[in-house]
Every structure is written in structure tokens, then in C-alpha cells.
Amino acid sequence: MSPDRLVHMANQIGTFFRSQGPDKAVPGIAEHLKKFWDPRMRNAIVAHLESGGEGLAPEVRAAVEALRPVAK
């Protein structure tokens, strides 16, 4: 999975949940990724975070952090 594309998609999700209020952003993003992203996509974004997480918005970084470890 191209990290650029995953980062773009994750940041889009982040933009929406950030607008719902500061307390809802990180859990909202994390829940969305867990509910709708296939494990290989979650693994890829986690791997991207572990290699520096370039391009990830702050709330998205925190949410991806919460995803670790991906089960499969």
C-alpha cells in the first residue's frame, strides 16, 4: 500500500473528526480506521508511523498510535 495514499486518506478522516470537537478527534479516527480499514492497511499506516510518520496530522498520529499492534 502506498504510504502517500494511506496518509492522504487518514488525514481526510482526521479532518472530519477534528471538526467534531477536540475530545472526539483521536478516538473517532482510531475507531474509524479499525472499523473500515483492512488489517494490511492498518499495518501499513502503523509501519509508516514507526518509520517517522511523515505527513500524518497530529490527531491522526495519535490515533494510529492507538491502533498498535494490529492483530493480523
Place this chain on the structure above:
Amino acid sequence: MALVHETDFGTPRSPSETMVTLTIDGRSVSVPEGTSIMRAAMEIGTAIPKLCATDMVDAFGSCRLCLIEIDGRSGTPASCTTPVADGLVVHTQTERLKQIRKGVMELYISDHPLDCLTCSANGDCELQDMAGAVGLRDVRYGYSGEKHPNPGLDESNPYFTYDASKCIVCSRCVRACEEVQGTFALTIAGRGFDSVVSPGMQESFLGSECVSCGACVQACPTATLNEKSVIEIGTPERSVVTTCAYCGVGCTFKAEMRGEELVRMVPYKDGKANRGHSCVKGRFAWGYANHKERILNPMIRSSISEPWREVSWDEAFSYAASELKRIQAKYGRDSIGGITSSRCTNEETFLVQKLIRAGFGNNNVDTCARVCHSPTGYGLSTAFGTSAGTQDFDSVEHTDVVMIVGANPTDGHPVFASRLKKRLRAGAKLIVVDPRRIDLVRSAHIEASQHLPLKPGTNVAVLTAIAHVIVTEGLANEAFVRERCDWSEYEHWASFVAQPNNSPEATAAMTGVDPQALREAARLYATGGNGAIYYGLGVTEHSQGSTTVMAIANLAMATGNLGRPGVGVNPLRGQNNVQGACDMGSFPHELPGYRHISTDAVRESFESLWGVTLNNEPGLRIPNMLDAAVDGSFKALYVQGEDILQSDPNTKHVAAGLAAMECVIVHDLFLNETANYAHVFLPGSTFLEKNGTFTNAERRIQRVRKVMTPKNGLEDWEVTQRLANAMGFAMSYQHPSEIMDEIASLTPTFAGVSYERLEELGSIQWPCNERAPDGTPVMHIDHFVRGKGKFVITEYVATDERTGPRFPLLLTTGRILSQYNVGAQTRRTANTVWHEEDRLEIHPHDAEQRGVRDGDWVRLASRAGETTLRALITDRVAPGVVYTTFHHPDTQANVVTTDYSDWATNCPEYKVTAVQVAPSNGPSEWQRAYEEQAAAARRIASPAEAAE
């Protein structure tokens, strides 16, 4: 089954609930106030002779055949125009009436050619029937009919002929065009003997504004307007009631047959979605079923550079299964997946997702709803708790204000559009939110109160500005919100929309919408009575598609426009079974009934019945599958009834994904564009050749009935079942009804659905269960499915697809009436006379700047790719906006569209692409290369080649 003759009551049903009792021919009858005496008589089985009356249109009173006598009243009034009244005593057959009727019929027959034996309507002619009914035995004025105008046949329409010499000037066709279809293409020209039905200003049918819906043909009592198929084949001998396989309206038709040959499709009056009406596609465009390009034998090949080799079904299934298993063994369980089809039945869709979840052992299943209404599922589920529209189509009859957002019903959902237009002509108001001036903005006897021609991509800003006006001007229905919604969430939302930056004035620079017009629209929607929002893909196919759906839900909740007839949030679903495909668990994250795969109790109920352990993680969506294929982790795909190469965005990326796979199985009617990259082709069956159900945009489950033997030998559910068995996952259904029983046993909203109940009720709108045994026409009446309605903050976020010096125009795409989606079916019918190529609509100002004249070839280029097509200069589009359809593979509009997609669902952003347009000499390099590659990929080896 014999030919179904529906009762013609002569005049429409009265909606009154007040009953009136009268006596007709000595029999007492009670009918609603406002009913005609003609209809009241028919209610007790008394067919008063008639010619100009039919119950699809209002009474006209011109033929003078339906006369009656009423005790205490003088004269012989027409029963069609005389309403019932309490205590009336009516006589339908007296000596006086008999003499008058005979005299009238003599006049009709004297002006009609008596070629009955060779007439195409012989045996199906109301004039013939009435001559018999009145006992006509002689015509004192002669039989030649020579005085009647006979300008010759008009055969310009590909599907029906117009023979003026047989016209009795009853005006039924004219009235059907006006009242049922709402096009007003027909009139009566001339006077006296010269009277003749005239399309437009005495043009040909094809050259006029006629949209070929067939309402006039259906209304004609003689052979004046007659289907060419009837003229060629003869009259049908049996009917099978079934459901159209085109758009999400879900029209019910009688397939009228002679043997196994389909003679014609006639809209069924008892169809609860269409109420007896049709459009050019469902009524006439079924010729693809017999098209010479249809593939009837399974085929395989080991490489897409090889020609196809025809094989037996057994060999095809064996090869496909061995490849799928080989790939899973080599690349892992999650390296394969499949796509269900919104064109196929609920039962077929259910089986494909079952095969993938239980047979493949993963959740890599998705459906074409991904690229159309997946944001509807997410948005409405979030707001209301259910991934579906709230109303039935009948609801529009109770609507006072209609807001259409990003939909073009007269082209995309024409039968619903006709019902909508009827309501608008009766006085309902219309707001259109659309970048284009769609037909509904101004057409015959219809004019929108407000058209908000927003810049593509700014839906959220416009809808939030409408909410701003409603909240800041005190127009919200707070009583409804307090009772039905989460009040604290409402307060949070209200304070958000009330911010000055969300006002119409502040957002006008982004949206391009006149602030005053927007304010007027908001006031009208909030205060004009029952307000209903209908929307289409102009809402969903954006990077903020899901947010837009939630913005629409916010508006409906804030104004209390939910939970009763006449209101609601109504997604106009694109394909015949897109609702059903979603209901059946086609999305990778949820099982049938929209229940998440990670919910243990739900998953366990399926595991228990299916005897397998299911993966509890979501699978890949279509765009994710293609990305994963390019990356090398996704290697095989089973595609049922979808052409992702033509329909999905960024064609080059789709092609790269498909080319990277080791086994692509296409299950379809034709060698579509995706099949150019396929290794196994499994021939499909048409909707005429199988049993099952479709679910339309109003959640209405309707039967699809087999009217002929599948030309390929198997119904589609049988193909999936045999593939599953070849994979080693046993399925043994004998009939689709057994599959529906399984669906009902596993899905609470379908618990009361069965083929027996569908036979009994005709159709069922889910939820159908113990609480709603006959289904649910209107949802959320007392409470939302999720409990309290949820207001969601809808902050406008501009798309990342931006115009600039290189790509200064915005491209948006859509459909046209005569063609359907990728055109696989409609391009293989005579509908091509209306639309033989995709054209690029461009505003005169933009065209002049580029030196483009009407009809010129132009190059349409974006960051993703380029194609060429011919220009159509029109001010329907605003300056800066261009528009095209995507019906033709030689244009491939999706070469131009990008990978950008909805934040929540990955629904592609088809509606916003930054482009440049320039004059061109003809097809692009890419188009030429594609044509060459496609021709090579479609080769089928001759028997001699195959034997080598």
C-alpha cells in the same frame, strides 16, 4: 400463466376517505367521494362502454360512448365526468342509451379503416371491442374511412409506429404524455376530419420532444400507436409480472410473451413504485438480451495476451477454483476477493458475499455501491441508524416543497420524475441545488422556485449555509428536535452553523451561489409545509460525500421533516438493486443487515448456520483491492456483473491493478472492458432468465420472475453455487426462495420476508418483522432506529482537486435518459439513436475562449489522463464547468477522473475533476492504443486454434 388483463376502471382512484353510496343498475355500491360513476360501476363489474377514458388519465368526456341515465336528472351525461353522489340511481343500459351508443359507434367506424384481420391490434383493440359491446351491425355512412387523414406511417421512433389513419382522436395519448409522463410532446392538430395527433409542431416522433416513455402507446385504444415488436411478432399470449433491471425506481412490468419470445414489456398498474408508468429503458430497451455480442459459453485463458478458449462449465469452474486455491496457497488467504453486483438479485448478491466470507475465508467483498451510494450508507446510518431512505415514492404526493440536491431525476430516475412533476404541476414548490440547469429547473408547466447553481465540490458549504439561515432566522422546529433528537448535540450543531463564516454571504465566494437566493430557498424548505429532500450522486461522489449526506439529514431533523408521508431524506439509488446489494452484506466491514463483522454475536449466528469460522476483521474495498494488487498483495478477483474498468475512476490505475492480478474471473453478459484483463469468463443470465428479488430505492423488495430459459444455461445464483462447490465450500440451494429464507433467518430487518409473503403482498418494504409484518413504507415515525437523531457538525473542506492555470475548468459527470451507466446494455439496443456518443457540454464563453465550435473534437485532459470527444456548446453548464456522460468505452471519461474519494467510504470523487479543454483532431493516443488492446483481448479462438 395466461395474459394478465388489468382492470381499466376508466378514471383514476379518488383519494377521498369519505364514502358515498349510490345504486347502479339496481345494485348498491359505496365508493370514495369524487369517484366517477364510470369507476363506481366498474367496481361492481359493470363495464360501461368507453373509448376516450382510461384510468391512467383524468376524465375527458369526448367520446360520448359512456353515457348513462340518472333518475331525476335530465339528459344522458357521460359517466366518466359525472361524479357519484349519495342516493343516485344510475342506469347504464337503456333503450335510449343503446341507440345513442350505436349511433356514436357508427360515426367512429365510418371514419376508421376496416382492415381488422391484418391489423397489428387485432384482438387487442378497444374500438373493435366497443363495436361488439354496443351491438353494432351496420354503418350507414360507409366503411372506407377515407376521410380520415392518412399521411403515412411515422416509423421514426425505433420502438413504435404512428399510423394516423387509425386514430380516433380520443386524445388518450396526448393526455398520457401530459398527465402521466409530464412531457407535453403531443397535441391534436387540425379541426374536424383533419384532426390528427401531432408530436410537437407536426414533427416526427423522433424529431419531437417525445422521450419514448411508451405512455402514449399504452394509452392508445387502437393500432395508431403500436409497438414494432407486436407488429413483427403478433400479440402476446401470456404475461409474467417482473421487475425492471435498470434504475433504482424498480418499475414493475408485465413481460408479455409468445412462447419463449418476449413480445413487449408493459408497465404494471399494480406496481407500487411506478403505478403503471415506464421509461424508454425499461419499456423498450431489452434487446440486449438477444444481442449477437452476448457470450453464452464459459471461456478461460492462462494469460490475457492469449485468445479466449471456450470450455464446458465443469472445466471453467474447475480451472477457476484451482487458480483461486493456488493463489491463496501461494500468497495467503487474504490475497483474493470478489465484487457483488447491484444489477443482480438479492439472492445472487448474498451468495457471492457468502462465498467470499465463508468459502474464501476473508472479507474482501465489495460492491458497485462503493462508487455511488456508500456515503448514503455511512451518513444515514450515523444520523438515523439505518442505511436507507426514509420514504416510499407515494410520499411525493403529500409533499409541499421538494429540494433536489445533485440529482437529475428526469434522466436518471425518469418514472419517479414523472410522479414528481405531477405533484409540482399540482402546486408543490421546487428547489434545485445543482451545478447544471437540469430539465426540472424549467420545463413544461414546471419552474423551480430556486435554482442554486453551486460550484462543483461545495455541497457542504451550501447545505450548511441553508442550515445557518434556518437556525439564525428562528425557523427550526425545536419541538421536534427536543422530542426526537439529542438536544445537546443539536445545540452544539446550531451554534456551529450559526457562525458568521457559515452564512450565505460569507460562503458565496466559494460556492458561487447568490446569498439571497439561498436564503429564499432555506425559508421555503423550512416553512413551506411538508419538505422532502431527494438526492443523487451529485451528493455522494465527492470527497465530502458522507458529510453532505449528514448535512441533508441535519436539515431534515432541524425542520421536523421526518417520520410522516410527504417529507424525509430520499436517496435516489442509481442501480436496480443497489439498495439490496448493500442490504445483503456486500460491504467488507458488515454482514447482511448492516451489522459489523466484528460483532461477535452477529458473526456467530452466521458461523453457526454456515458451519465455518468467519474472519472478524474488515476486508478491502474496491479501490483498496486495486491498490493492493498494484502493491502485489492482492492477486485474484471474482467480479459479478460489474465493469470496473469503465465505471471506476482513474482507468489507468484500475487497468494496472487488474493487470497485476493472476486470476480475474468476470461473470457477465458481455465481454466488457474489465474482461479484457480476465482469465475466466462465466456467462451471465439476464433478469428475464432468472428468479430472485430486487430492492429498490424505497426499500421495496420485489420479485424478479424467470420468463424464459437462460440462454447461457444457468441462472447467476447457480453459477456462484457451482463455483463455491468447486472451491470445496458446499452449497445446495434448489431455488432462490431457499436463499431468501436463509437471508430472513439471519437478518432481523428481513425476518418476515419470504417468497410466499411477496406473492401475497406484491412487494414488501423492509424492515419487515414481527413489529411490521407487512413492511414499513415510512421509517422513523415515532423514533429513530438509533434512538435519538444525531446532529453532526459539517465543516466544509475544499477538495484537494484544485483548478489552476493548467487545468482551469471543473469537470462533472452524469447520465442521460436513454443510456444506462457503462452502457453495456443500452448501447446494445436501439437507444443509441438518442445518444450514440458521449459529448462534452461546455459553456459558450469557455468554448469561444478556446476556439471550440459545436460538434468539434476536443481534448479533455486532467492530471490523471486525457481523452477526446466532441463538444456540445450549451449554457446548461455554468462558465468554468464542463460535463459529460460515461456511457461509451471509446470515450472512457474515467481516464480523466482521479483517485480522490470520500473521506469515510472511499466513494470516488467523480463529480469534481480539474481539466483543460482544447481543440483536437480526433482520438487520443491512449484511445487508439486502448482500442487495439481491447480488440486483441476479445479474441476467441476458433475450434481449430483451440485444439492446437
